[in-house]
Amino acid sequence: MKKIAFSQIDNLLAAIAATQKLYMPVETAGQYNYGEWTPGTTYNPDVLHTVKSAKSVFFPQSEDLIRFKRDGMNLSISPVAPEDEDFVVFGVHACDVKGFAVLDRVFLYDPVDAYYTSRRKHGTIFSVMCKAPEETCFCGAFGIDATEPGADVDSWIADDALVMRANTEKGEKLLESLGSLLTDCDDTAADQAKAETKEILGKLPLADLNTNGFGKDVDLLTLFNRPEWKELASGCLGCGTCTYVCPTCQCYDVRDYNTGKEIQRFRVWDSCMYSDFTMMAHGTNRPDHTQRFRQRFMHKLKYxxxxxxxxxxxxxxxxxxxxxxxxxxxxKVMKKLGGEA
Ligand code: SF4
Ligand code: SF4
Structure with a gap:
């Protein structure tokens, strides 16, 4: 275990940013999102959730893939190379850390997503345990221990210090690079901080939420055909906000944009809540709003x-x-369809 006085956290961030890019929760217009550290950026331990999750660092909301340019009869095609510089993402909480495990199963395996894979290879995740989980938190329902995020480096704010432990080779390398900024310590302060957070988690309104009625052991068609889907979907506006803030949603669209000088092919987050999602020549696969609503929750809880x-x-x-x-x-979906209306 290593530690640094919490009053020195800006020095820690500056030391990391001196050798590689550093992303962390950054405030813009009163909202926190993951952004690049610049001199003067400080870490605010009172902010629990960024609006968009840390997913945006590895799977950006929009990114260029290929550029096409025509010059007379010549056509040049320039693929945009995946990013290959090392970077650190600081301040990630357990839910977002586990969100990467959900994305990894989709993007790291055949067909491999070169852009996401390269960022995962070059990115070191530095978690900070949430000190004050909110009443909307329910990571425990999915077996996630908020006090042990399992990132490359896990850290806990305890006794006016940031106490940290490397869990992977990348994490060890990062802590070694910080040299004399860090001092050795034992587990006592971190254990105390974990116990305090666990106590809060146990008292949250959703502490007893469970996944009964979902998962691989329930019958797919029975869940799919439940009549309650219609009522649940009835008020949904199909705005897609839930998918854009979600650390595990992974749908995207690929589009071309004519800049006047070239064509930029880019991908951009999409939402299964939209009526034109995966639109094809014959129309859409899910013409009814209830079908689209059901798809989002069936995907997370069953498929x-x-x-x-x-x-x-x-x-x-x-x-x-x-x-x-x-x-x-x-x-609300879990309670209604899981039996606890
Ligand atoms: S469930 Fe999602 S798509 Fe529907 S209204 Fe809420 S945020 Fe918008
Ligand atoms: S559906 Fe997505 S945004 Fe909502 S609680 Fe689950 S992980 Fe978070």
């Missing part, structure tokens, strides 16, 4: 666990509970 050894496609971060304009969310 994903069916495909990936029972692992759920939700990490209980609670962002969709906070941001949905009509207060519809995955917890």
């Amino acid at each position: 994903y666990p069916d495909r990936y050894e029972g692992v759920f496609g939700c990490v209980g971060c609670g962002r969709c509970l906070q941001k949905c304009p009509i207060s519809m969310n995955i917890v």
Whole structure:
């Protein structure tokens, strides 16, 4: 275990940023999102959730893939190379760390996503345990221990210090590079901080939420055909906000943009809640709004666990509970269809 006085955290961040890019929660217009550290950026330990999750560092909302340019009869095609510089993402909480495990199963395996894979290879994740989980948090329902995020480096704010432990080779390399900024310590302060957070987690309103009624052991068609989907979907605006703030949603669209000088082919986050999602020449696969609504929740609670050894496609971060304009969310779906109306 290593530690640094919390008053020295800006020095820690500056030392990391001196050798590689550093992403962390950054405030812009009163909202926190992951952005690049610049001199003067400080870490605010009181901010629990960024609006968009840390997913945006590895899978950006929009990124260029290929550029096409025509010059007379010549056509040049220039693929945009995946990013290959090392970087650190600081301040990630357990839910977002586990969100990467959900994305990894999709993007790291055949067909491999070169852009995401390269960022995962070059990125070191530095978690900070959440000190004050909110009433919308329910990571425990999916078996996630908020006090042990399992990032390359895990850290805990305890006794006016940031106490940290490397879990991987990348994490060890990062802590070694910080040299004399860090001092050795034992587990006592971190254990105390974990116990305090566990106590808060145990008292949260969603502490007893469970996944009964979902997962790979329930019958797919029975869940799919439940009549309650229609009522649950009835108020949903199809705005897609829930998918944009979600650390595990992974749908995207690929589009071309004519700049007047060249064509930029880029990919951009998409949402299964949209009526034109995966639109094809014959139309859309899910013309009815209830079908689109059901797809989002079936994917997280049934299709994903069916495909990936029972692992759920939700990490209980609670962002969709906070941001949905009509207060519809995955917890209401789990309660209604799981039997606890
Ligand atoms: S579905 Fe909601 S609670 Fe679950 S990971 Fe996505 S935003 Fe978080
Ligand atoms: S569930 Fe809420 S946030 Fe998601 S699309 Fe419907 S209205 Fe928008």
